[in-house]
Amino acid sequence: MKITADHVAFRDTLRRFAEKEINPFVEEWEEAEIFPAHEVFGKLGDLGLLGLTKPEKYGGLGLDYSYEVIMTEELGRIPCGGIPMAVGVQTDMATPALARFGSDELCREFLAPAIAGDMVACIGVSEPGAGSDVAAIKTHARIDGDDLVINGGKLWITNSLQADWMCCLVNIGDEAPHRNKSLVIVPMKLKGVEIAKKIRKIGMNSSDTGQIFFDEVRVPRRHIIGEQGRGFTYQMIQFQEERLWSVASALGPMERSIEKTIEYTRERKIFGKPVLHNQVVHFTLAELQTEIEAVRALLYRATELYVGGDDVTLLASMAKLKAARLQREVADKCLQYWGGNGFTWENPVSRFYRDGRLMSIGGGADEVMLSIISKKMDIMPRPQAAPNP
């Protein structure tokens, strides 16, 4: 993956934007446990940053995925995880399947305004009884003439308190779990959509997370993305971008934590010398930086293949597993070197310690990544085989 002058130009645009329009308000939004998504997305949309890889006819820039990666790395410089995540949901989790498989009509109605930043999107996969095990979701839709009538609910939905629409995974019909799913665009202002509660979390506080119930929610059948019954496959394809995005989003916070820790330990003296001068400290930071670079190399390799049209489910899953675990390690080790300061709420590393915990859980838990990798290596026992002795 080659970084061109164009990549750098986008990165600089985003950096200037974040410094002016996001970073000064982060503390306030973290406190409020929500941020003004329409306002921020509107401004990002004006700069074209919400549709880098989306088709030009819907207002996107038609660039390849490497631009998204570079932008997301830069988003990671924002001093909290919540805002980057909210943007990522809009650009890489709720919209890829729509852009790729959705009808022209559906894209004009929902994708174009999401790219412009006029509409906020969310992605509805997880449910109370099914998170990482996507096939087990229970939300279902019945066909009634030209409409779908949806019942069920979704949990842990980022952006959902402000969202205009949800890209929602539902079951239609009684086919096997992998063949009965469809992705459906559900406008959130419809009758029967209840935002049941705002969920408090240990981190990612500036981003709102909700639980949503659907009670006889009626949407037109044309809101199904692509073919009915292909939703599981579409979601698995969509997950590739979600996972690449996750990895890209982790690099910034990790590097920022290391930089902040270097600054602090260089100043802070203990036993007559800077903390950083302890070998255990600078060796640890050197090793962590090395691992970050290894993850970046894996991400860039996966991105290059993805841009070239390959299925990168395996590499993206590997990268996400590694990045998620490394994120936890970086946060924990850096925090340690801040002593008592590290344990305080406002400390930059302690926020990362809280925010960074999510990545091993969201977008498919570490264990799900391991399952996918096992499947791709063909070492996963088939379901009908005897359990492990």
Place this chain on the structure above:
Amino acid sequence: MNFEFSAEQQELRRQARRFFESEGAMGSARRMFEGAGPHDCELWRRTADLGWLGVTVAEEFGGSALSALFLCVIAEEAGRSLAPIPISSSIYVCEQALGLAGSRDQKAAWLPPLADGSAIGTFAIAEDAGAGGQRLAEGRLSGAWTVVPDGMAADLAIVRVRAPDHNGASLALVRLDMPGVLREPVPTVDPSRQHARILFDNAISEPLDAGEGGERLWSRIADGAAVLFAFEAIGGAEACLKTAVDWASQRKAFGRQIGSFQAVKHKLADIFLAIEIARSNAYYAAWALANDNEALPAAAATARLAANEAYWMAARENLHLHGGLGFTQESECHLHYRRAKLLGVNLGGSRAWRRRLVTEIQAGRTSVER
């Protein structure tokens, strides 16, 4: 509950340490490594002369009828010195098994020669996967078993014969000097302890597991042996730590002792910690073994896992710390590096012992539950 070794046992420890040192057990391990023999016969005889091979054997069979704690102490010192003698196979497993489950005739026939070192026993639990066709019928044993520790020198073997569907097993006692027994050396990562592949062709055997079921009896045998293996591993781990500390204090790089670098000294502290955790677990397991306590299975598994982990870590880091020197055969580092691996797999690998521990936890038979 008293986890301390008695003054007598402590005295035996000092004596054993002096003995293995003065006998040059470490140098002997190197000679065996270079091919001098399946084990050090002279050291084996002298160890037997001290009565250490029969400490737990009943007096009527030529032993001293002491607690297993005495054997734990000897195991630790044998491990520290890398003594190239078949003590784990012959004493921790075979002799203990006969004491536990042997008939009166079997005890009378085998315990005295095992206790005085004139006979060597071993155990065969790894079926040779390629060979197949292990079977036991009407006192006749056929089939191949592999990586049998000290299998070339042994006179007697306890063989675990699993049912074809692995549901249940029998333990057969087999003399290895009889017709129908063929053996060949199997090279392993640790040539200081020779291993064999043994092929039985209608060999005469007798059952050891009268009435109890072989799988269950093997578990009991393995529990006791695991505690002794753990002590041997802890001895080895401590030897590695001592070597590492000595080296770190003496070797200079960038104008300083390498032990003054945090990257080195913190590592040494981590090894110490791993050893102490293993030691605590091993003491508890030794107590359970000596008192025939129901916590033994969980305690033995915990001790074995912790001790293997500590020995492996100590051996690995000791080798690494010695730099290029550690990578040479002249150094002692690789002997421990190999032995650590060997002890770790000889009685079943860590996966099997973790599974065993999980079974005990599920059954609520761990100290945590009480």
